[in-house]
Amino acid sequence: MSSLVGSPISRVDGPAKVTGRATYAAEFHPDGLTYAAIVESSISAGSISHIDSTLAERAPGVLMVLTFLNAPKLPYGPYKQRPAVEPVSGEALRVLQDAEIKFSGQPIGVVVAQTQTQAEYAASLVRVRYVPAKSLTHFDSDRSVPTSEAAAKKGRGPEARQGGDADEAFHQAAVKIDAHYVQPREHHNAMEPHATVAEWKDGQLTIWDKTQWVDNVREEMVRIFGISADSVRVINPFVGGAFGSSLRTWPHVTLAVMASRQVGRPVRLELTRRQLYYSTGFRPHTEQRVALGAQHEGHLQAHIQEAIGQTSTYEEFAEATLDAPAVTYACENRRTSYRLVPMNTNTPCPMRGPGHATGLFAQEVAMDELAALLKLDPIQLRLRNFAERSPKKDLPWSSNALQDCYRIGAERFGWERRTPEPRSMRAGRQLVGLGMATAVNTAPRYPASASATLLADGTVVVRSATSDMGPGTYTAMTQVAADTLGLPLPRVRFELGDSTFPKAEEHGGSTTTASIGPAVREACVALLAKISNMLGLSALFAPDLQDKIKLAGFSQIEAHSDSKPGEEKNRYAMYSFGAIFAEVHVDPDFGTVRVTRISGAYDAGRIVNPKLARSQCIGGMIGGLGMALLEGAEWDTRLGRVANANLAEYLVPVCADIGELDVVFVPGEDKLLSPLGVKGLAELGLCGVAPAIANAVWHATGVRVRELPITPDKLIVYL
Missing domain, CATH: 3.30.365.10 (Aldehyde oxidase/xanthine dehydrogenase, molybdopterin binding domain)
Incomplete structure (x- = not known):
């Protein structure tokens, strides 16, 4: 078989995207889904002296209006280690925690309603008075x-x-x-606007978010809400363009999670085109x-x-x-x-x-x-x-x-x-x-982990908690895995975008292939060695592979690998x-x-x-x-x-x-x-x-x- 690595193979995820089967963050629809809209500051510096949400609360379909007056106070714990995607110093915006205004367009409230239209209309009814402060809006060297x-x-x-x-x-x-x-x-202006769907259920938080780093979203929610990492799962199989704008966990994610917990139902918060200029970087x-x-x-x-x-x-x-x-x-x-x-x-x-x-x-x-x-x-x-x-x-x-x-x-x-x-x-x-x-x-090259699992039907599933915002992670990693395993592409499936998968760093900085690729290859090598020991097979092309798996009593065989750079980086x-x-x-x-x-x-x-x-x-x-x-x-x-x-x-x-x-x-x-x-x-x-x-x-x-x-x-x- 000729090497699959180096071949101009079309995107394995292409059919799902062009036929509409690819599901993006805002398209997940858990039962009982509600919709949120943000209330924004209209001044660039100062504080809120009065905020009146009475009209919004009475509007049709409205379930809740949260402002700093009634929002829960969140722990916002310290970083164990500041993520590489965060600014080098300072403190991220603590959304709805006080009356201070740091910039125009800052989220100062969130409305949850039965429909998106109802939420956006109600958000326009919130009345706010401010005490302006001197603002620094000139770029003055x-x-x-x-x-x-x-x-x-x-x-x-x-x-x-x-x-x-x-x-x-x-x-x-x-x-x-x-x-x-x-x-x-x-500004980035990606095709897919930023969106988050959050659901609390039986003490577990599930987040579907437009992100380039599912593990970071999970860790940020753990830090901000003071909950355990085991209780949070972040899912994001597809990203409609990001190019850096989805590396951080922006305040709207916290708002969606907060609103979902307060209203007791899943909440979807999708930023408008205009809000992308203020709610992301x-x-x-x-x-x-x-x-x-x-x-x-x-x-x-x-x-x-x-x-x-x-x-x-x-x-x-x-x-x-x-x-x-x-x-x-x-x-x-x-x-x-x-x-x-x-x-x-x-x-x-x-x-x-x-x-x-x-x-x-x-x-x-x-x-x-x-x-x-x-x-x-x-x-x-x-x-x-x-x-x-x-x-x-x-x-x-x-x-x-x-x-x-x-x-x-x-x-x-x-x-x-x-x-x-x-x-x-x-x-x-x-x-x-x-x-x-x-x-x-x-x-650069970052540490990364991957798993490779042989299923009973003879296919192999390879997983890593990385992302694909368009460069072709799905395809490139499928090629690396299939090439290592000696299998045709249809017998290999690469999965990503889930915080329950083996850990990966951010999908950014042109690091993914150099970082995830070695982890995928090593996981596949480990799988081949395990199969050889357990089934006595030197390759996965045996015509009776499925029979051998069943006779051995296995539903699947899994291997895991961690990969990281060495001293060469220094x-x-x-x-x-x-x-x-x-x-x-x-x-x-x-x-x-x-x-x-x-x-x-x-x-x-x-x-x-x-x-x-x-x-x-x-x-x-x-x-x-x-x-x-x-x-x-x-x-x-x-x-x-x-x-x-x-x-x-x-x-x-x-x-x-x-x-x-x-x-x-x-x-x-x-x-x-x-x-x-x-x-x-x-x-x-x-x-x-x-x-x-x-x-x-x-x-x-x-x-x-x-x-x-x-x-x-x-x-x-x-x-």
């Missing part, structure tokens, strides 16, 4: 503060230095650029300064990158904005600085390529600017500063094929036809530009790499930008499923196009609210915006990172796309736009 010691322990400290005095080296450099870059606040507004100094031949002498990000007043969200700048290029003198501006807003959260995409935008546009000053090809500048070892900790790479990405990507894209001068290429009246950028993202720098190329056409009369082509060459180790991997990369390209040209929250500083909190005015790419997308994977594997040889890919797909497009726009127009998104008004005045 003068108010920025250094990140905390807790952030520093996660590698996100206020300052880091490599080599000598970067500022002095910059001052002495022969050629230099010093510029300011702005990444606006962005977002990519934070970030402003950066990049100063690069180089010798005339292009070798970097100084790299200074200073970032100021947005966070809430009650939690410290510090992301890896400066990780990519610390590792991408060789430079003898480097200084990075990271500060935060606390604001009266809900807390940001990871969003595809968190931190890395933001840091790379500033860095890669700055590198393009430096290449122009040096009159060097942008690829040549990057090759001359290729890092043979990771500069951050002076460690060898577990693998690094970035130079091959540049070469192969340039050949496929046709980079050689690029003329160096801006405004030198045209297609009819359209200005044509070609741009490129480096993509870099961490490639001895090597583990990253995935890529080179992104973009072609744009710009209308000189209107300043409109059309991305006609994007091409990416990726170093992601062994590719388990090329079809699904390509899908991840083109999805990242589309997200990067949105980041470059369309996306951005319009923040109302008077109200502390997102003015375009809807899919009509918050612009995202649609099919008509997309040109040709080309993906190639550089051959290789990384056995140091993972026994499967794989490296993280999904986050990498978005990294580098926005700066490649921004650099292409400069090449087409001669206009350097350093604030995203690149909208016509930022170009037309110069054209």
Whole structure:
């Protein structure tokens, strides 16, 4: 049998999704289900002086209205260990526990009714008076503060230095650029809104929740409600897109669980599109300064990158904005600085390529600017500063094929036809530009567990409490299991999304295949060994397998495995790499930008499923196009609210915006990172796309736009 790992197999869960048989969180319907709606704060800071729910309680179908006046006081116990998906410090919103208002849109009440319409109508009847306080709704860099010691322990400290005095080296450099870059606040806008169905029954709590980490939801409910882990089960077999927004357990989950316990019936709480902008996180507004100094031949002498990000007043969200700048290029003198501006807003959260995409935008546009000053090809500048070892900790790479990405990507894209001068290429009246950028993202591996069970009918069920928000976990893990067992795909079923399954860490950060894959393989190896001992079989292809199982008196045979990284994680720098190329056409009369082509060459180790991997990369390209040209929250500083909190005015790419997308994977594997040889890919797909497009726009127009998104008004005045 040829290897299933590496084959472009279609999604095993595809038929269930396209026929509507896949069940998402809001679609579970326990008996007696009721419906909830949130009452939100209309001010950004202060306290509630009076709240009147009388009219809401009298409305048709209403079963209960909960506010801080009558909601149960919850323990909100301390963390045994703060989950990796939580902000590095601060305290999560304690929902309905007091009268304090921390941000506009904060949940201040929940209505439970017989129907969704009744609940939403009743929620509109709750009357609230406030005592406003001074609110911090402006992103004011003068108010920025250094990140905390807790952030520093996660590698996100206020300052880091490599080599000598970067500022002095910059001052002495022969050629230099010093510029300011702005990444606006962005929101996820996944197809599936966040939703939770909660049911208490006979002392047991069952939660169906849109989450990327069922175990974390369970642990959070244990901590918040002071109940035992054995009494909580969290289920989530399908996720309709998340990309970081479902890593945390947001306040609406607590509200649903609280409401269900108080009303004595199951409760469904689904956020509206508008509420997604306040009740879950977002990519934070970030402003950066990049100063690069180089010798005339292009070798970097100084790299200074200073970032100021947005966070809430009650939690410290510090992301890896400066990780990519610390590792991408060789430079003898480097200084990075990271500060935060606390604001009266809900807390940001990871969003595809968190931190890395933001840091790379500033860095890669700055590198393009430096290449122009040096009159060097942008690829040549990057090759001359290729890092043979990771500069951050002076460690060898577990693998690094970035130079091959540049070469192969340039050949496929046709980079050689690029003329160096801006405004030198045209297609009819359209200005044509070609741009490129480096993509870099961490490639971690987490501990994971899995089980493999041979059933009496000869099929094998493999389980792990991981998730699948779209990258193809179901399919990739089925391939790994079937390949290990020597079985055809139809005889293997992979199950996930249940906290009763073997433990797994978060489904995020491009960690799943590298983490769950080895656990699945080891569980299958253990199952084969157990079957051999118990049934005397060396393979599962015996024609009388079912008879042998029955004769042996077994209804099933199960094996379990735990897998985790070893010391290699401390001895090597583990990253995935890529080179992104973009072609744009710009209308000189209107300043409109059309991305006609994007091409990416990726170093992601062994590719388990090329079809699904390509899908991840083109999805990242589309997200990067949105980041470059369309996306951005319009923040109302008077109200502390997102003015375009809807899919009509918050612009995202649609099919008509997309040109040709080309993906190639550089051959290789990384056995140091993972026994499967794989490296993280999904986050990498978005990294580098926005700066490649921004650099292409400069090449087409001669206009350097350093604030995203690149909208016509930022170009037309110069054209």
